[in-house]
Amino acid sequence: MDSITQAVLGAALQGTVLGRIQGRRSLVYGALLGTVPDLDVVIRYADPVSQMTYHRGFSHSIFVLTGLALLLAWLVNGLGRKYWPDKGYALPRLFLAFWLVLVTHPILDSFTVYGTQLFWPLQFTPQSWASVFIIDPVYTVPLLAAVLYAAFKGISGRALRLLSLALVFSTAYLGFGLAGRMAAEQRFQTALDQQGIVVSHVRAVPIAFNSLVWRVLAKTPDGDYYEGVSSAFDHDPPEMQRLALNLPLADAIAEAPLLQRLRWFTDDWLRYDEVDGALVVTDLRMGIPGNYTFRFNMAHRDAQGQWVAHTPTAWRGAGVGSMFNSHDLALIWRRILDQQPPLPLAAWTSKYLGQTAVPGR
Structure with missing residues (x-):
């Protein structure tokens, strides 16, 4: 998906899990962390085929990102105990937040048609579930609205509910897209059979x-x-x-x-x-x-x-x-x-x- 969508998804997730601890900063941290897997675009390849097929590779691997989430959680937990002991940081909660923000990025990418090497370094055909277009306002706008509300009003109970509802809606929309894809394939197959x-x-x-x-x-x-x-x-x-x-x-x-x-x-x-x-x-x-x-x-x-x-x-x-x-x-x-x-x-x-x-x- 586009970078704005990935950023607001990361912001919504980290705001939901760590918002009561980090406040508005959780939205900024989540937005930045949610775009980390796409930093592979700075790597330049010798030809456009390599550029296309190596993108969404190692940096989108759930194995690599799980390891990165664990490392970040360990670092932040250590810093939190030393510098912010009153914040209430806990390693399991930090890991859950960072893991969700990082891993949902390639999973969301897999719902587009491009192709995501979700299980790198295993050489499976890249995941391409094709339930949403690479830019889809119906998916992005509710998340963006919830994040903006939380940014202006603060991470309150209502903001957390809106973030959660936006996440539930966006997830359901992916399921709607998968059902639509299967229905379209069935209609086409029926027409061919006839x-x-x-x-x-x-x-x-x-x-x-x-x-x-x-x-x-x-x-x-x-x-x-x-x-x-x-x-x-x-x-x-x-x-x-x-x-x-x-x-x-x-x-x-x-x-x-x-x-x-x-x-x-x-x-x-x-x-x-x-x-x-x-x-x-x-x-x-x-x-x-x-x-x-x-x-x-x-x-x-x-x-x-x-x-x-x-x-x-x-x-x-x-x-x-x-x-x-x-x-x-x-x-x-x-x-x-x-x-x-x-x-x-x-x-x-x-x-x-x-x-x-x-x-x-």
Whole structure:
């Protein structure tokens, strides 16, 4: 999630657990501690694939953060006994506060689609539960309001109740998002079944600042995929299109270590395109249909016309900013409540990818 959300979550948690001891300072300490796992962004890597796939790595490991929480609790407890003996610091309470603030950061990140290495150094596929968008006001605003109230009014009984209620609501909202994701996948699977389309994998991801309208992907056994959009308020089957993954292009650089790492990190939700002599690899999980956030130029043809992997570069037009086209977002938000007219999936694919899609039946 975004840094503001992580900061207010940390502030709410530490304020709830240590507010009666630390007062308003608990909100500041919690906000700062809640952003610590994202300090890995200061590490610079040689290429954008490494930058993407090593982010949310060791600094988001529940093992590393549990150790850090224990160390911080031991240090603060020692200082408290020496300098603030009347504060009532206790090692178990300190550990609980610091552990909650630190560990909820990567757990919350895991509820987005990006991918979080929650169990580093174990090489599990990064956790990507995709129940909320990376920025979601419905999750953040109640926490922010409760923290601001506590900051202005002090850590009183009412402030503690508001902080607790905001934490309960935000947690319930994550569950709501998971239920919405499963419902979207089921609607899409049902629509495919009704058309006699066989798929091997289906996954839904939320689109742009909400958990009501979902982009759904489904792989076919023959190397294509379906992409569509489904809302919680739909009464008719979702609109969809069929596109090629172009897997033979992947075979040409299959042994490239960074491609292997990217396949692992994304759980192999990748498509491949030859564009102007470049082999462009696209992470299908993030963005809107046709306009994806992470695209990489990973190979070129040599003098004999063979593909040669090179140090990846970001493909032009890709990046987080590509998601924030105001016209496209307006159509997506209208789509939450109204299926007609359907979203222009084929037009977006042609505009952003320069590809022709086969409309869903």
